[in-house]
Amino acid sequence: MKKITQLAFFLLVALLLSCGGESYPLASNDGGISGTGNGSSKSSLAGSAYKGPFIQDGEVIVISIEGDNSSEIANSQIRDNLGDFLLEVEPGLLSVSATGRFYDETEATYSEESVTLKALVNKDPEQQASIFVNALTLLSHDLAVELINQGNSYEQATLEAENKVKDLLTAVTGDIPTSQSFLNMNISNTPGTTAEDNAYSLYISSLFTEAVNERRVEAPQYTMTMLLNTLAADVINGDPIDEDTLASLQEANGRLDAASIQQNLEAVLIGETIAPIGDVIETVSPGLVPPSNLTTSADPVAGAQRFCFDMTADCSSPEHKAEITVAQGHTYDLQIDDNADFSSPIVSLQDWQRNYFDIEHASLGSGTRYFRVRKSHDDGQLSLWAQTDFVVP
Template identity: 80%
Template sequence: MKNTTKFIFFLLVALLLSCGGESFLASNDGGISGTGNGGSKSSLAGSAYKGPFIQDSEVNVLKIEGDSSSLIASSQVQANLGDFLLEVEPGLLSVATSGRYYDETEATYSEESITLKALVNKDPEQPALVFVNVLTLLSHDEAVKGIDLGNSYEQATQDAQSKVKTLLAAVTGDIPTSQPFTNMNISNRPGTTAEDNAYALYVSALFSEAVNERRLEEPQYSMATLLNTLRTDIGNGDPIDETTLRSLQEANGRLDAASIQQNLESVLIGQTIAPVGDVIDTVTPGLEPPSNLTTSHNPTAASQQFCFDMTAECTNPEHKAQIVTATGLTYDLQIDDNADFSSPIVDLSGWRRNYYEIEHSSLGSGTRYFRVRKHHDDSQLSLWSETDFEVP
């Protein structure tokens, strides 16, 4: 299908599905079970991206009924734009796309293939449009669990998306979004919301940057590894592990909004790329570690004192005038005799002041390591500031 024809088709589908409602994804008000029995097929159009999936990537649609699922339609991505079109039965559908993708941070096509999924509740006889992306993958299994527990499709997907955003908030903080993940694209197609698209593109680019950098030291590390790690965290209700968190935090500092936009414009010709720079600008300040971390021995109290987010150092008595109670954040503090902080002697969270002091008697003797980070009220975590000191 030529690009012009494809664009017109998706424009018509988007306009049709956006008429008369807040969301252009159809929902089945009649419930989930039994919706496809004897029902007629209708079109399911969409786009799959990490960046855009390449031509001939597989698209498989499974119908979910209770504890079982069955393959009801298959197709392929058309051109290198991620777009696909199928005829499907109505009901609860899992749309899975598998293949290689365009890396928006390096302007190259990935060597690895990945599978992304999206959950759709398809109306009988009504066309639908769905965007399959990393966010829809991360929320997919949790939404299915919610439906199995008796929740409606709308409630289950909303709860699942909340879990994903809560997990990612350790990096992003609270980024408001208004649309379901299946309505989010990396370009501002008709019926989508630019701010939501920017959030989705940011997450996609962040994942690419983190994987590419980590692969330099761990050649076997892959996008699938990262996605599976995060899916497990969501399923278990766990926070992001420290290694993955640091990788994502540091990746943010390397993102270049202008390059991402230029790279995508070169393949999504004629489309308006989501304003990812707005999200980068919003996220970055909260990831900055506490500033001017210093430490000194207090001989009078036989203790070690730590100062951070001050202009005066601990060795300067003027630091006492700068001790304040933080607003909008708390601090996490750790002291360890190992540089990797694998067995903290001190492990505090919810610390409100930009000053900490501890008696040497509780630390033993020798080299000790201290680190501190900001824990913002919207759950965003900064990078750690670290230093070492000697206990006499």
């Protein structure tokens, strides 16, 4: 795909889109949902599935959730290469699951991997429903179901679950305000959606894709499903993002190209206004920059090791003392280890407030040691680590 001309690419996309004209049944049961009644209480449930847009022939399944019981009540297929689907369902608490391949908005290719995304919907019997099934709705789905089973209302459960997802992702994104439910977040500015929320949704979609693509360079078996399952488990368990996944997401941010993503999506979402992902990239990126000019120097008189960061002067220069400041808007996380992968830190400090740190050699043993530092911003965002090594005599 990367080697074909732009004209050939657009012709290929047009050909793929032209395959979306076939019709599919709205549901698998013609005589009423699950064989009960005559279907008179059914109403339409329309929407789109994307991690970029799902492609034609992906499967959509709707499950009715009642306490600890659940049952499939409808199924259909993705109708086109835009991720669109349409079913008729009975009202109530519904889990909508979409499984299929998707368009990779970062590389302008179609995925080889098939993924499953879910969304939780409280279907009103009096209203037609239109939803977006996406990575964010998947991450909040299981926790919302659990909270509802604990006695919370749908509104309370979904709000709390969505906040937990956003709290988890602040380690990368920082605090980005949103106003709409995840169900109402698209990757283009369709009527009834909010551009800022759509931009957040598109950013998360592209960030996940870029992180998986890059991680596959060293781990070819790594998949989008693995990433989504890892993050969904963190949401349920209340755990922070593990260091390997966090690093993948942080580094992926630096490779996102807003102009390319917009152009790629415009080629498939013809006539749509793509969400302004560049605004989010510009908001997120400064906070991911690691502490600058990390240097280290041994103090033979005190028998200690000094570390300086976010200074112009190096630790070896007496002028560094004039540049020691108290952090504003962030603190520092510090680690020292005898392993380069920091798997068993000798020192691990959080909320360190100065851009200077020293430690006596006697507490570190002897040999090569590794030091790293990152910023922990007040809104929860974590920067990349700055790292150096030193020798303890």
